[in-house]
Amino acid sequence: MAEHTIENDPAPVNGGPATADSALLVDDPLPKVRRLTLNRPEKRNALNDALRGALFDELRRADRDRGISAIVIRANGPAFCAGYDLGSPNHDVERHIAKQDGWWSRHVVNNWFEMWDMATPIIGQVHGYCLAGGTELAAACDLVYVAEDAKVGYPPVRLMSPPDMQWQPWLMGLRRGMEALLTGDAMSGVEAVASGMANRAFPAASLGDEVLAVAERVAKIPLELLTLNKRAAHRQMDAMGIRNGLRAGADIQALGFHQPPSIEYLQSFGEVGVSKALSERDRQFDDYRERRTDD
Template sequence: MSEPLLLIDNPRPQVRRFTLNRPEKRNALSNSLRTELFSALEAADRDESVRVSIIRGAGTCFSSGYQLGGGNDEGQPYYTPDGIGQWPRHVVEGSFRIWDLAKPVIAQVHGYCLAGGSELATACDLVYVAEDAQIGYPPVRSMSPPDMQFHPWLMGLRNAMEMMLTGDSISGSEAVEKGFANRAFPAEELGERVLEMAERVAKVPSDVQQFNKRATHRAMEIMGVRAAIRAGTEMQALAFFTPSSIAYREEFAKGVRHALSIRDGKFGDYRESGRDSD
């Protein structure tokens, strides 16, 4: 019998925790896993016994990103109209599905938090990271800008530009300094410290907390965050038609590991640093 893709527990009163459970694939976000996660988050949002949710990853990391190697157009967890740019529009809609939940969602990040994994963390209301976590968006090196272009909104122009132009990762400690995350803790303390924060968040009744969330989001929306992130999906789609992006994606036919090594070899990081990632 295969292991479940998503583990669910209730580690504290009024706290529900979801563990991405594909450790052998660095918790790559397949459509099957995404379907289970969205369904479980929405169930928690309807459950009166739950006031806050936590998302974390099993094994060595939070998530290495979306499932690579093709097939992402099959079995998507919710309908998104077809056409050019369907995938970035689809995953941005998913981020806003989490954003629009009534109850707070916390990302607990350790190890690699890359590409689509960083988008999942960004969609959460609070982000707590291990000090040595590695957060980045390496596909900008060879394929396209992100599906969900959150960087300028969280990190400001200069920090966003550096990450977009290099694809380099930042540590958990740097992520706090630059505005991606709320707080960083030693890796061995992360789980307990996140539960402590979840318990504090859960002290506020959900009927009040939903307005606390929305008030903060509305301020960001008035400044244009939702429109800007949606507009970014068109830039991502356009980039897929550049000769360099087309050539790089052809390398995936020779194997995902091969393609990632081509992408990161000249930089000497991620897979090429000896610390394996998908």
């Protein structure tokens, strides 16, 4: 997978100083467009506490800004997001919740609902690997544009649990969603579009420009109408039961951690390390980090 390094780091906007070490970079590339760049390239932008907290702080800041009509979420480095950071402690940094059994999945699903409920349209710009929690972040966006050679999948279903946010059957339909959940296999950006997970796929080299072109068109609509248009679409999904379905799925996800294979798998993190545990999980499938021939 080709590198996707941002040549010119965005200048800070309204927040604290954005340096090369910032977990999140913020800039306004066009009038009325706020862009948030995940910036943990050495970790493939895995979602740790610092990155998740910064992301939601800036999403809320942008949503309150009446001068912003579209928000773009993209990433620096070779991947959009490899998922939640399993190598560091994870806390309820976005929204506090009592840490009872199943707290994690209920908490992150609430976070993704918060993105849906924001007034401002959110556009996901996905390249490289988009895995596990990274697919949840993308699914929580209102529009999603992907590189043609992106790899989108949820490998934790193989040994850990069902997804926290079970977007697959909702966005892809029962058959394709079921296949994704039963295999953990990845799909390309082109396949993600065909499945309904993403809007359009573009060559990786032109993805950023194409996303900004869409954001520019969205921002031409008065913000008051954008808010209603976004809400109208989500209300239709609400009427079909998506919130009840995803919340019920979060409870089912919590059961996964009580199953013997999941308990053994999680124990292996401390015994052999997270990287080796992930490699052992995927070796028999010949994919992800264990793919013997990569295009």
